[in-house]
Amino acid sequence: MNDVLLPRTLSEALELKARHPEAVPIAGGTDLMVDLNFDRRRPEHLMDLSRLGELKVWRLEDGGLFLGAGLTYTGIMRELAAQRPLVEASRAVGSPQIRNRGTVGGNLGTASPAGDALPVLAAYDAEVVLASARGTRALPWAQFLVGPKRTALAPDELILGARWRPVRGTGSFSKVGPRNAMVIAVASLCLVLDEDRREVRVALGSVGPTVLRAPEAESQVARALAASGVWDDPAAPPSADAVDRFGEAVAAAARPIDDVRGTAAYRRRACAVLARRALSWALADRRPGAGAAAAP
Ligand SMILES: Cc1cc2nc3c(=O)[nH]c(=O)nc-3n(C[C@H](O)[C@H](O)[C@H](O)COP(=O)(O)OP(=O)(O)OC[C@H]3O[C@@H](n4cnc5c(N)ncnc54)[C@H](O)[C@@H]3O)c2cc1C
Numbered sequence: 001m002n003d004v005l006l007p008r009t010l011s012e013a014l015e016l017k018a019r020h021p022e023a024v025p026i027a028g029g030t031d032l033m034v035d036l037n038f039d040r041r042r043p044e045h046l047m048d049l050s051r052l053g054e055l056k057v058w059r060l061e062d063g064g065l066f067l068g069a070g071l072t073y074t075g076i077m078r079e080l081a082a083q084r085p086l087v088e089a090s091r092a093v094g095s096p097q098i099r100n101r102g103t104v105g106g107n108l109g110t111a112s113p114a115g116d117a118l119p120v121l122a123a124y125d126a127e128v129v130l131a132s133a134r135g136t137r138a139l140p141w142a143q144f145l146v147g148p149k150r151t152a153l154a155p156d157e158l159i160l161g162a163r164w165r166p167v168r169g170t171g172s173f174s175k176v177g178p179r180n181a182m183v184i185a186v187a188s189l190c191l192v193l194d195e196d197r198r199e200v201r202v203a204l205g206s207v208g209p210t211v212l213r214a215p216e217a218e219s220q221v222a223r224a225l226a227a228s229g230v231w232d233d234p235a236a237p238p239s240a241d242a243v244d245r246f247g248e249a250v251a252a253a254a255r256p257i258d259d260v261r262g263t264a265a266y267r268r269r270a271c272a273v274l275a276r277r278a279l280s281w282a283l284a285d286r287r288p289g290a291g292a293a294a295a296p
Contacts, residue, residue, distance in 0.1 A: 005047040010054040010131070013158060016047060018133040021155035023047040027055075027070055028101035030094070031110045055105065055160065066129070068161040069105025073117075076104070085123065085190050089116045089173040095182055105159045108144070111151045114206040118145065119190035120173055122203035122211045124164035132157040145210040167201075169193035170285040172278050175205070176270040177261075186262040187270035189250070191278035193286070198222060198231050200282075202275060207254035207267045214275075217249035221279065234286035243276050250275035 005023055007013035017023060023045035026032050035041045049055060055070030058080060065083070067076075073090035077099070081087060093099050093116050107115040108128060121128075121141050128144040130137050130153060141162070144152050153159065171192035177183030188205035200221045202214045224242035225231060256267035284290060 003045050005045055006051065007047065007049075008051050010052050010158075010160075013047065013049065013052055014131060014133045014156075017158060018156050020045050020047070025049050025109065025158060027103045027106045027109075028072065028098075030098050030102040031106055049105075049158070058161075060166075061163070063165065064163045065166050066161055066163040067104060069108070069159040070103050071161075072101060072103055073099035085120045085171040085173045085192060086117070089120045089188075089190065092116050092173065092175055092185075092188075104162065108159050108162070109151070109153070111145050111147075111149050111210070113148055113208060113210055114185045114188070115211075116173070116175065116185065116188060116205065118211045119188055119203035119205040121162050121164070122213055123171070123190040123192045123201045124167065125201070126162040126164040128162050129160040130154075130157045131160045136160065138163070141211070142213075148209045167192055167194045167196075169195040170282050172281050174274050174278060176274065184261065187254070187256075187267045187274060189271065189274040189278055191275070191282060193282050195231075198226065200225065200279070202250055202253075202278075204250070204254055204271060206261075207256040207271055209255070212253060212255065214250045214253035217246055217253055217275070220249050221246040230283065230286075234283075235288060238283065243279055246279055247272035247276040 005016050007016050024043040025047045027049045052070060055068045057068045058071060059066050073093045076090045077087050093102055104117045107117040126141050127138040128141060139152055146152055173190045175185040175188035177186050185206040187207050190203045192201045200218050202218055204212045224238055228238040229236045230238055251268040251272040254268050254271045256264040258264050
């Protein structure tokens with residue numbers, strides 16, 4: 001490695017990236033430094049993004065929520081408490097030290113199917129906002145995450161952040177691994193209820209080449225919830241059978257493989273369990289007196 005580029009502003013960073021498209025951005029370094037330490041990558045230039053205040057912000061804009069790429073998980077837990085699935089995913093990342101350094105931009109940049117922030121962005125139908133000296137563009141998450149550890153980021157671009165329309169309704173993020181902390185997910189799931197559209201959104205991590213949505217399970221459960229009357233009467237219980245069928249439909253959407261962390265069969269089973277639990281939690285949150293989480 002020859003140089004570390006040290007831009008102080010976003011426009012300086014974009015100019016440098018235009019001149020050195022091969023420069024590898026480093027935010028928290030919690031993924032990149034592992035690769036450098038193991039000699040998996042040997043970039044000519046690194047570009048340190050840690051001074052760019054423009055990336056460390058969140059804001060409400062045009063009715064949407066913008067989450068800067070440079071926000072750390074600790075920052076999200078502190079500042080965005082009302083975004084419950086995102087906070088739960090942030091809390092599930094690594095250890096306090098990793099959460100103090102690691103960023104959502106880095107999770108997107110690495111594009112691991114196991115990235116904990118990614119199912120949340122998928123469940124929110126987030127767009128990923130990218131910038132270069134040529135201008136800014138936004139890509140739906142599914143067009144940005146194109147494969148395992150592959151993105152649609154152009155060589156001269158940086159990730160500015162992600163944005164989505166806040167959803168009125170409760171939700172959760174949960175993951176399965178060999179223990180509770182410092183664990184790469186064997187399977188993860190984000191479920192969000194959209195009270196206004198009467199929809200249930202489900203995204204899965206670690207059970208496919210990238211994050212996956214489960215569209216058939218989503219429509220099936222929306223129909224079952226409508227039939228039970230639960231959208232209008234939160235006390236009305238959907239049948240246990242409907243919750244079970246939802247679990248099976250979510251498991252059917254997974255495209256897992258066998259690897260060192262778990263077999264495909266175990267991962268599918270984990271998806272069914274996570275889905276049933278997440279739906280039950282969401283419905284419990286809506287019952288009178290439970291106090292469902294709201295968007296900011
Ligand atoms: C011990 C340990 C435990 C971990 N546990 C978890 C876990 O439980 N869950 C989980 O999801 N992850 C985990 N990780 C992985 C890592 O912490 C996360 O993926 C984190 O979000 C990476 O963010 P970062 O800012 O450190 O990224 P960096 O390492 O700085 O960068 C990662 C990649 O993204 C690119 N990049 C970063 N920011 C930008 C940007 N703005 N524009 C363009 N490209 C960019 C970099 O070039 C690099 O390719 C763990 C890592 C370690 C070392």
